Amino acid sequence: MPKHHAFHAGRLGHVALALVLTPMALVAGALSASNALAQSNVSSDAGLSAVTSSAPAAPPTTHATANTAAADVEVAKLAAMPVAAQAQWLSHTIKAGELARLSDERIVARMQAIHADALVRFLKTESAALPEYQYELTRHERINDQWQTTPDRMLVKIREAPLQIYAKWLPGGAHAGQEIIYDETKNPKEMYGHLGGIFGFASIWSSIDGPLARSQSNHTVRDLGFAFIAERIAHDGRSFRAEGLPATPARISVSESNGMRMLALEWDAPAGPPQHYAYKSRLLLDLKTGRPRGIEAWDASGQKVEEMRFEKVRKASWTDATFDPKNPDYKF
Secondary structure, eight states, rough: OOOOOOOOOOOOOOOOOOOOOOSSHHHHHHHHHHHHHHHHHHHHHHHHHHHHHOOOOOOHHHHHHHHHHHHHHHHHHHHHHHHHHHHHHHHHHHTTTHHHHHHHOOOOOHHTTHHHHHHHHHHHHHTOOOEEEEEEEEEEEETEEOOOOOEEEEEEEETTTTEEEEEEEOOTTTTEEEEEEETTTOOEEEEEEEGGGGGGOOOOOETTTTTHTTTTTTGGGGSSSSSHHHHHHHHHHHOOOHOOOOOOSSSSEEEEEEEEEEEEEEEOOOOOOSSSSEEEEEEEETTOOOEEEEEEEEEEOOOOEEEEEEEEEEEEOOOOGGOOOTTTTTTT
């Protein structure tokens, strides 16, 4: 080419009383009685405080213990499933809204039981269920060791097979007004497009991996689809196994952004491209749809090299005009 407590009980202080002796027996007796009453109250309060402080915490309820045991059994059953069954389970629980209703801890426990190949199968299946779609992309990258000051904001229309792509750079982002069309059936190694602004008057063919393309992104136009994400996870898995390393995510968590809960899967790799996508990468999945919501990557020094967010994803039905530069809605 994207979300803890301590209680300190104060101790009852002792009251020191200094009595001035007087020859008046009545006053002395009254003061003595008052002192005895105060000491009695202090002793009573101290005893209550001691009882309160030393009271043992209530044991967990039978209901809570039973729920924890049931959750552990479910995770164990999930871990014992074959890869295909795990992928089906993941698809079903997401689409039924069951996964999103769980607490963060229970989501993480279940995802830790998922085999790496089951995750890849799930991602590929979900990608295949979107043969034609569009989304808005916010893309921020480090290019030539420089973090770009303004990210790209793009509208992307995709047909996965054969791979055909229309992309328009939106206002508010870098390269606003730029458009490209890619059609692997007509020219698999080149794309047709024009720049934005005052240089947008001329449309030209250019290499998908040439200097112009690389000056704006570390990715080619072919990397824009969700199928690319699934294949990169699969590729990294093969590399991990070849290196004798586990292909499962090193860290799994649930994050939140703009009120949306997302599953965050992170991998640490011993090398960057081409063996791995990055030294460290993070994939964000929408807990309600299972679709990618973001990708982040870091280099060997810990610098972030890219951050992408996918928004307003929707299934579509395109015509050939969608990927035709002569479309009157375009400015080629």
